[in-house]
Amino acid sequence: MTDVGAPRITIHEVARRAGVSHQTVSRYFRRIESLKPATRQKIEAVVSELNYRPNPVARSMRTKRSGRLATILPSTPSLLHSQLLGGAAAIAQAEGYLLEVVTIVGDARTRADRVLELAANGGFEGILSLSPLALDLERSPVPIVATGDYDDQFRSQGELADASVVRNIIEHLVSLGHRDFLHIAGPQTFTSARNRKLVYETTIEELGLRSYGVADGDWSGQSGYDAVQGLPATCGVTAVIAASDQAAMGAIRAALERGWRVPDDISVFGWDDYDMGRYATPALSTVAVDRDAQGREAILKLIATVRGEEPPEPSHDPINRIIIRESVAPAPRRGAQDTSS
Numbered sequence: 001m002t003d004v005g006a007p008r009i010t011i012h013e014v015a016r017r018a019g020v021s022h023q024t025v026s027r028y029f030r031r032i033e034s035l036k037p038a039t040r041q042k043i044e045a046v047v048s049e050l051n052y053r054p055n056p057v058a059r060s061m062r063t064k065r066s067g068r069l070a071t072i073l074p075s076t077p078s079l080l081h082s083q084l085l086g087g088a089a090a091i092a093q094a095e096g097y098l099l100e101v102v103t104i105v106g107d108a109r110t111r112a113d114r115v116l117e118l119a120a121n122g123g124f125e126g127i128l129s130l131s132p133l134a135l136d137l138e139r140s141p142v143p144i145v146a147t148g149d150y151d152d153q154f155r156s157q158g159e160l161a162d163a164s165v166v167r168n169i170i171e172h173l174v175s176l177g178h179r180d181f182l183h184i185a186g187p188q189t190f191t192s193a194r195n196r197k198l199v200y201e202t203t204i205e206e207l208g209l210r211s212y213g214v215a216d217g218d219w220s221g222q223s224g225y226d227a228v229q230g231l232p233a234t235c236g237v238t239a240v241i242a243a244s245d246q247a248a249m250g251a252i253r254a255a256l257e258r259g260w261r262v263p264d265d266i267s268v269f270g271w272d273d274y275d276m277g278r279y280a281t282p283a284l285s286t287v288a289v290d291r292d293a294q295g296r297e298a299i300l301k302l303i304a305t306v307r308g309e310e311p312p313e314p315s316h317d318p319i320n321r322i323i324i325r326e327s328v329a330p331a332p333r334r335g336a337q338d339t340s341s
């Protein structure tokens with residue numbers, strides 16, 4: 001537990017315990033490569049023991065640099081976006097920066113003007129925008145990195161909207177004997193939802209499978225519930241692929257109310273890997289999206305740009321990962337409709 005009344009640990013105390021000068025500790029935090037490995041290890045041990053972090057205010061006074069970075073969002077973040085921001089914030093702190101989240105509502109032109117104002121006021125050393133900016137980044141007095149992971153409405157695009165694993169999900173279900181499917185879609189104003197629907201329909205056709213169709217949804221549990229409640233008893237559907245975990249959980253509730261056992265009579269797949277799905281009964285099969293890694297990579301690129309260094313190579317690991325849990329099982333010998341009363 002931290003003693004809030006205790007005096008703040010200073011760079012001089014770190015230096016004293018490590019047996020070096022405070023200038024050497026400063027060089028350590030600035031990552032000057034000429035430090036001897038033994039010296040670096042001594043400082044690292046003391047920094048870890050004291051849980052020391054550089055004081056950005058003091059550093060700003062000495063170096064005329066603020067130690068602050070800004071992340072620009074086009075709207076209020078949701079739980080999913082907080083995963084991305086959490087990854088970025090952890091890296092920023094480890095690198096000795098404060099990361100501040102700034103929400104700027106408006107179109108790309110409005111956001112671009114406001115970003116240039118933030119860049120010019122001297123408060124930030126660098127700015128990360130998670131959506132495209134309608135400006136020439138060279139005009140900015142401080143480095144700006146725009147990832148384009150989200151659009152103006154904070155809807156996923158690019159790699160975050162990739163839906164190719166839908167085909168892998170269907171192929172896995174086919175290997176378990178499933179031939180009759182239903183897709184509960186997300187709102188089609190989202191690129192990610194459109195992509196999941198497209199891959200679903202394309203795969204069903206290419207593999208010669210049967211689909212009861214696509215139920216329009218809005219990510220919510222209610223839309224998943226309504227989709228399954230609306231299925232005729234003779235539909236034959238044995239596998240449901242929902243565009244979100246919430247819709248999948250709604251689908252499971254509706255199936256149970258109809259007397260369809262999950263997964264014995266009908267298998268259900270979600271998307272996002274929310275905690276509620278992990279601890280549900282049955283535990284939900286889903287797609288985990290590594291938004292944390294997206295945040296880490298984005299902020300590392302900005303920090304490298306601020307320092308005048310080459311940005312790190314982006315990871316080639318897939319951002320989406322299929323997780324098989326209890327809500328998926330081999331297809332029943334007869335369709336789910338045969339268990340309905």
